[in-house]
Amino acid sequence: MSAKRFTPKRNHQHHTCNETFVIWGAKTRFRLENHKVEKGYAEVLIGEDEVAVAVSPSGTAHALVNVDPVRSTFFIGCQDSDMQNNSSTSDYKIWKDL
Template identity: 75%
Template sequence: MANPRRQGLQSQPQSPNPPLLPLSSSSSSSDQPQTSSILTSVSLFLKRPQAFPFLLSIFVLLTWLSLRLQRPPQTPSYSSSSQFRDSRLSRSLDLDANLVRFNAVEIPSGIAKDKRGWLVDPVSLALENGIHGGARFCASVHVGEIRPGKMRGNHRHHTCNETFVIWGAETKFRLENPSMEGKGYAEVIVGADEVAVAVSPAGTAHALINVDHIKTTFLLGCQDSVINISSTTEYKIWKDL
């Protein structure tokens, strides 16, 4: 005879496994105390005197990063070579015009030894810099000025070599040079902050034009013989001046 109690137990359905709590809820609940603990620790640290050097370091770092981001991009490396080429070209043009230039502001320089300023011997300075054909000595000397927009020269001396010192304003110097194709002359601009020494051999035309709008050009002309203006000089060589 079957046991009614056993049959009752067997007929009852077995209950499923108890539900599991989501992992996310358990992990988030465990993270909250940790986060709160970290914030409390940071807050306590910032209240201590030792926190000041740390905060100062952070401020300096952020300032450095800000300056780095705001700094303009560096000039490409080829700019230095471009400037070198421009310098060589300028030097070549100066040689075509029998001219050498110096910075009138920089001290010391090739013409200024101390803070008193520049002082030159035009004849020696030209020869030392490879500019030949000028006056061998100064038998005659002229010192003068060229006001803005005005010109001196545009003539050719046949019996003397001449050496010039030019300074004070932006000045165009033109020298007759048959090797310059098409024009027959070389022409350069002397800056207002420069001193130039130029030479014009006998029989070579030259002209000096002040192209500055404000400043006055000053010049010294040294000739190795006394100029006979009436019989040994040609005038108005270039019609465009």
């Protein structure tokens, strides 16, 4: 069985649920909307040997981006309510640079 490199839908927000992630396996950029900082978002780089837990509250844009040229990012995403992945409950392409 071969593994495929998966690129998550990176740049979105949900209006009806909170989302929690466990992220590991590769250098991965996690971005979270935060209007209290100058850029309007906070961003961290998770190393290939690290495991991170990240939370995105309802209505907060977030993104996961694999920036590792070799390894694959693995993540588990959990929502606290049923989520319909459509344009009435989620917005996509929040940031133009991702």
